[in-house]
Amino acid sequence: MDLLLQVIINGLLLGGLYALMALGLALVWGVLNIVNLAHGALIMLGGYAGYYLFTLMGIDPFLALPLVMLLLFILGYALQRYVLTLIARSPMFNTLLITFGLDVIFMVLAQLFFSADFRTINPSYAGAHVTWFGLTFPQVQLYSFAVALLLTVGLWLLLLHTRIGRAIRATAQNLSAARLYGVNPKKIYALTFGIGAALAGAAGDLYGVVSQITPYIGATLTAKCFAIAIIGGLENPLGVIVGGVLLALIESLTALYVGPTFIDVASFGVLVLVLIIRPQGLLGKTAK
Amino acid sequence: MKRSIVALAGLLIVGQALAQNVITLGASVQETGALANTGRYYRDGYNFAVDKINAKGGLKVAGNSYQLAVKILDNQSDSNLSVRQYVQLLNQDKVSFLLGPFASNFALADSSVAEKFQVPMIQGGGASDQIFNRGYQYIFGTLPVASRYFESTLSMMKTLTPKPQTVAVLFADDAFDVSVAKGTEKWVAEAGMKLVANERYSTNASDFSTLISKLRSVHPDAVLVAGHETEVLNFIRQAKSLNFSPKLYSFTVGVPTEDFRHALGKDANYAFGMTSWIASPNNKDDYFADAKAFAEAYKAKFGYDPDYHAASAVADVEAFAKAIEKAQSTDPKKVRDAITQLNFQSLYGPIAFNATGQISLPQTVIQVQHNAVVDIYGQKTINKPIYPMPSWDKR
Numbered sequence: 001m002d003l004l005l006q007v008i009i010n011g012l013l014l015g016g017l018y019a020l021m022a023l024g025l026a027l028v029w030g031v032l033n034i035v036n037l038a039h040g041a042l043i044m045l046g047g048y049a050g051y052y053l054f055t056l057m058g059i060d061p062f063l064a065l066p067l068v069m070l071l072l073f074i075l076g077y078a079l080q081r082y083v084l085t086l087i088a089r090s091p092m093f094n095t096l097l098i099t100f101g102l103d104v105i106f107m108v109l110a111q112l113f114f115s116a117d118f119r120t121i122n123p124s125y126a127g128a129h130v131t132w133f134g135l136t137f138p139q140v141q142l143y144s145f146a147v148a149l150l151l152t153v154g155l156w157l158l159l160l161h162t163r164i165g166r167a168i169r170a171t172a173q174n175l176s177a178a179r180l181y182g183v184n185p186k187k188i189y190a191l192t193f194g195i196g197a198a199l200a201g202a203a204g205d206l207y208g209v210v211s212q213i214t215p216y217i218g219a220t221l222t223a224k225c226f227a228i229a230i231i232g233g234l235e236n237p238l239g240v241i242v243g244g245v246l247l248a249l250i251e252s253l254t255a256l257y258v259g260p261t262f263i264d265v266a267s268f269g270v271l272v273l274v275l276i277i278r279p280q281g282l283l284g285k286t287a288k
Numbered sequence: 289m290k291r292s293i294v295a296l297a298g299l300l301i302v303g304q305a306l307a308q309n310v311i312t313l314g315a316s317v318q319e320t321g322a323l324a325n326t327g328r329y330y331r332d333g334y335n336f337a338v339d340k341i342n343a344k345g346g347l348k349v350a351g352n353s354y355q356l357a358v359k360i361l362d363n364q365s366d367s368n369l370s371v372r373q374y375v376q377l378l379n380q381d382k383v384s385f386l387l388g389p390f391a392s393n394f395a396l397a398d399s400s401v402a403e404k405f406q407v408p409m410i411q412g413g414g415a416s417d418q419i420f421n422r423g424y425q426y427i428f429g430t431l432p433v434a435s436r437y438f439e440s441t442l443s444m445m446k447t448l449t450p451k452p453q454t455v456a457v458l459f460a461d462d463a464f465d466v467s468v469a470k471g472t473e474k475w476v477a478e479a480g481m482k483l484v485a486n487e488r489y490s491t492n493a494s495d496f497s498t499l500i501s502k503l504r505s506v507h508p509d510a511v512l513v514a515g516h517e518t519e520v521l522n523f524i525r526q527a528k529s530l531n532f533s534p535k536l537y538s539f540t541v542g543v544p545t546e547d548f549r550h551a552l553g554k555d556a557n558y559a560f561g562m563t564s565w566i567a568s569p570n571n572k573d574d575y576f577a578d579a580k581a582f583a584e585a586y587k588a589k590f591g592y593d594p595d596y597h598a599a600s601a602v603a604d605v606e607a608f609a610k611a612i613e614k615a616q617s618t619d620p621k622k623v624r625d626a627i628t629q630l631n632f633q634s635l636y637g638p639i640a641f642n643a644t645g646q647i648s649l650p651q652t653v654i655q656v657q658h659n660a661v662v663d664i665y666g667q668k669t670i671n672k673p674i675y676p677m678p679s680w681d682k683r
Contacts, residue, residue, distance in 0.1 A: 003505045010497035010530075108320070116324035118518060120525070120551045127528030127555065127680060138529030210529075211494050212521050212551060216322040216365075220492065248495075255498035260489035261461050 011252035016145030019244025040218030046204025076197025233281020314383030321365025333601025392464035412600030435471025
């Protein structure tokens with residue numbers, strides 16, 4: 001029983017990080033209709049940003065979050081403004097190709113500049129934990145979960161209650177109507193992609209504290225984010241939290257009851273099931 | 289004009305004469321991609337050994353002197369590409385002999401190319417028993433047999449007080465680690481200990497929290513992990529954050545490398561590992577003087593410490609040099625036969641291949657103590673192990 005509870009807690013905490021990873025992908029997908037295959041690479045770059053801020057300047061990874069997010073925001077904004085805008089309104093396949101290309105470029109550049117060595121962000125409290133009711137809660141994962149929740153709720157509030165948020169939603173729903181109301185879609189697109197990249201950066205920074213960063217982590221993370229975004233739906237940031245936690249729980253319970261080698265079978269099996277039964281995602285309303 | 293034509297013709301003749309006297313070794317290595325971190329040891333080791341042998345005058349074969357060259361292709365950590373590259377090396381680039389890639393699943397597939405073309409491949413990157421128990425004639429290996437990786441560790445564990453009673457084994461689901469795990473079951477039983485968990489996980493797994501929680505509930509005295517470096521790092525970090533500390537844990541890979549200690553800092557302490565090679569001046573060598581001199585020169589040239597992968601790669605090149613000189617021929621069949629007869633002292637250890645094509649080399653048990661790797665146990669205790677490992681909150 002204790003083991004089951006512990007495994008569920010592990011899954012829940014991991015789920016927070018998963019959700020944060022997928023949040024930016026879901027946002028960019030939902031608003032810009034770009035399935036960003038370079039999303040995992042942006043997470044990887046965020047990880048390196050956090051790593052260098054920590055090792056070279058001694059900035060705690062949690063305090064570095066705003067800075068990492070700002071750096072990635074600038075990168076994302078520029079990418080949309082100067083690269084992805086070239087293929088705006090072209091078929092989905094082109095956006096897949098170009099983001100795949102970006103993914104490869106970032107990976108190769110990362111190996112060139114950062115080498116293939118493993119990097120970990122290892123602050124003194126990295127392995128600390130608290131024990132409640134005989135269950136172990138890794139501190140870093142608790143913090144990460146809190147950050148993920150904060151950023152998700154923050155994004156939700158931003159989308160629902162600010163001018164920018166309304167403009168983003170309007171652009172996603174009806175581009176020409178938004179234009180009529182004075183929204184500059186180019187700016188909104190760049191802003192959205194920037195926010196997506198900033199969220200990826202935050203996820204990367206935290207990922208570096210629980211796991212390690214190499215130039216090659218991107219592809220696997222993109223696949224995971226893709227599954228979470230589908231399961232959670234693209235309409236609602238809170239859906240992404242549900243998707244992330246659900247995926248992590250499925251993985252943990254599969255590892256416990258079936259065997260760790262079946263994790264991917266189970267998680268992608270669920271993805272297929274969701275696509276068949278509720279293609280709009282678990283919390284999504286209707287398919288577009 | 290006339291003069292320059294003569295000069296050009298002269299150059300061509302010299303060039304051709306040189307070209308005739310080069311023996312090229314070919315390899316497909318992970319220079320980029322997920323395995324690039326270990327692949328570089330092979331790339332750098334091959335190049336370093338070839339340079340050194342050439343600097344010492346190259347090879348003397350049937351009265352002619354030959355220079356060695358190495359042609360390395362980057363397989364981008366993709367084993368399918370690796371197979372195609374070995375075919376390309378033989379068909380298109382016309383290399384004379386093959387050096388190996390890193391990792392058993394690569395060597396397993398690539399050795400079929402060597403066998404099909406009947407060109408010998410000496411590889412120091414794949415240890416799985418599967419590579420060698422197919423009756424192939426053209427594949428040779430300089431890593432210890434995978435199934436015996438934990439043999440010396442278990443033999444050391446028998447000498448510890450209190451002697452560990454229960455053992456858990458974790459292993460990745462690839463050719464090499466499955467072989468390690470199969471062998472380890474036997475060594476555990478032979479040591480009179482009880483196997484309380486034997487768990488297989490997917491290669492590249494990053495979340496070990498469930499496995500660790502499961503292990504915590506069965507309290508093994510010792511945990512033996514056969515996996516890859518990134519998994520080992522994840523395992524240790526998550527073991528710390530879930531407050532799991534057995535009396536001892538040991539890992540097939542990672543522990544000897546500098547990268548491991550950099551990534552973990554002081555959390556690397558007390559981890560046991562193994563190495564098929566130590567940079568000791570006792571390992572005499574014809575080309576580099578000894579293993580210690582080699583390690584220093586390597587570090588100076590490439591900027592990082594070599595580990596057993598690099599030494600194994602150097603031994604592969606040296607084995608070809610010795611075999612070609614022994615055969616006094618560059619005919620692949622004759623060189624193959626000469627390889628089976630080899631018996632020489634390299635900086636990596638004595639090189640003599642058995643009937644299946646592998647060398648016999650015991651693993652030395654090592655442990656990270658006070659942020660440095662210490663040799664603990666070979667055939668007998670070299671240095672005192674720190675055991676039991678202090679729990680995380682007592683460090």
